Amino acid sequence: MIELVNISYEIDNKKILDNINIKFDSNFTVITGPNGSGKSTLAKIIMGIIKPTSGKVLYNGEDITNYSIDKRARSGISFSFQQPVKFKGLTVFDLIKLSSNDELDFNSSCDILSKVGLCAREYINREIDDSLSGGELKRIEIASIFVRNSNVTIFDEPEAGIDLWSFKNLISIFKELREKNNSKTIIISHQERIISIADKVIILENGKVKDDKDYLLNELNLKKCPKLGGDVNE
């Protein structure tokens, strides 16, 4: 489990995160909040891409604040960027196979692609370069992270650039992740459907955790979300 203790982050004398304390003890936690509230910064601190100005990141009780990205990845923490990364020279099949530690064969890799709404026959041998659209790249990245079976997986706006049709597949993938008992998923999202399947919702505003569910209900009009006290079963 990841725990953030008194995390603050400042840059150019501007406070981006202000004394954040969060225990990611649920299977499926969604972080939401306005643009610029500090969500991606928080994810980058968990993954070790940036170091907090003060405070600690604990992983199963161990202080990992000064661990490199590599060391965190090796200990089972994965991160899906808001802007997906390209891997020139690597095919989609290579990436999925590598991500699953060579465990997946061609057919199983194709099944994963179908799960994210891509026609396997068309994409499995494509190179992961500029020829793929933003939404395609994002879906391939999600597939590669899904097969990694990490202890902790962080997704930064997985819905970005994904069309309505593929979004349905995405929700099923996230529901599958939610049911995995040996792994914790943290998703940054503005999407009502993703928020509605969360075990826990954290709202960030101006770099602070806003512990006010009515705020979210009013802001996003999520009257139907049972996790937020709504009245419709998910």
Ligand SMILES: Nc1ncnc2c1ncn2[C@@H]1O[C@H](COP(=O)(O)OP(=O)(O)OP(=O)(O)O)[C@@H](O)[C@H]1O
């Ligand atoms: N290196 C930096 N230099 C200056 N400002 C920064 C830097 N990194 C982040 N910020 C600022 O910190 C704030 C939080 O950024 P962050 O990317 O964490 O927001 P976010 O909540 O993920 O927003 P969005 O919903 O738009 O993705 C923003 O105002 C951003 O401009």
Ligand SMILES: [Mg+2]
């Ligand atoms: Mg962001």
